[in-house]
Amino acid sequence: MSRPPEPDTDTDIGTDIGTDTAERLRQALGPVTVTRDTALGGGFANSTRLLELADGRRLVLKTAPPESAPALTYERGLLGTEALFHRLAARAGVRVPAVLHHEPAGPRAPAEWLLLSHLDGTTWDAARDRIAPADRAALRRELGESLARIAAVTGPAHGYPRPAAGLSAPDWPTAFTAMLHAVLGDARRFGVALPAPDGVLADLPRRFGRRLAEVRRPALVHFDAWEGNVVLGRTGDDRWHLAGLIDGERAFFGDPLAELVGLDPLGAAEDDPDLMAGYRSVAPLPALGPGARTRLALYRLHLALVMRVEAAPRAYGGGFATWLDTWSTGRVTEQLAVLDALAPEA
Known part of the structure; x- marks a missing residue:
């Protein structure tokens, strides 16, 4: 990222x-x-x-x-x-x-x-410029292994683990619909302009419901395991190792593929061979066919909307607010185009 x-x-x-x-x-x-x-x-x-x-x-x-x-x-x-x-x-x-x-x-x-x-060490984001390529590859494999172990945990229902919020359900299509619609409702509540018509965005879970229904088990997903939330340590021979993950506030139960979106909000983690090799050494991931690619696009769009709308209650300003507005507009537009291209297969 x-x-x-x-x-x-x-x-x-x-x-x-x-x-x-x-x-x-x-x-x-x-x-x-x-x-x-x-x-x-x-x-x-x-x-x-x-x-x-x-x-x-x-x-x-x-x-x-x-x-x-x-x-x-x-x-x-x-x-x-x-x-x-x-x-x-x-x-x-x-x-x-x-x-x-x-x-x-x-x-x-x-x-x-x-x-x-407290996990002793430094965040990956802070140490990035000091990590050699070979160490980075090993760390990405370690991270993939950890995320696969997390995904092995099965929750009682799909969605966020607070029933009172109304954002959980017995099946993933219903839960994801509630999660996406909540963000769209927050945008209206805070007066945040959306990069696409509200109706188009709200209809996506229905439009691609068959692909969402391919998710049958509510797996635990951190959904925010980017480098700022990964803590690294160093061994006696000065090699880096994964000291742990922090800040599981955005966690939910749902599609394990969503983890790939949360750990690299700006990119495409599924293109990282070291990360994927580490993950698949512990557990399988779905093949990246039309169903998986459809769901990844939905999750990328959802996360971009969350990041865009949260700027209002958190009162972001300056260059970051400008960047976030521009980036989220581009990301949503990009993922809508991906979904349109996948629509005949979905």
């Missing part, structure tokens, strides 16, 4: 935990002493802080915006989704932060919060 301009937000989209830190740690861990409390950047929806304790532990405390803050429909309760993802991925043998405590918003907590262990 190439680097777009950095986002420029006009408002503080996180929540400053300030004096709440000690009380939250006491609830989760009992008496502990924080020797250092550092705000972490890189996230756009939640406040994230690195807490270093006197006993040597390093923890991450994530706090959601208040319930009254503007957000997309699927974004309510995201830290609960992240906690669930990390627990399920860990059981599947994937390196992720350990969930130490999660508390939804309620009488004791005006905003949802999540306490995690």
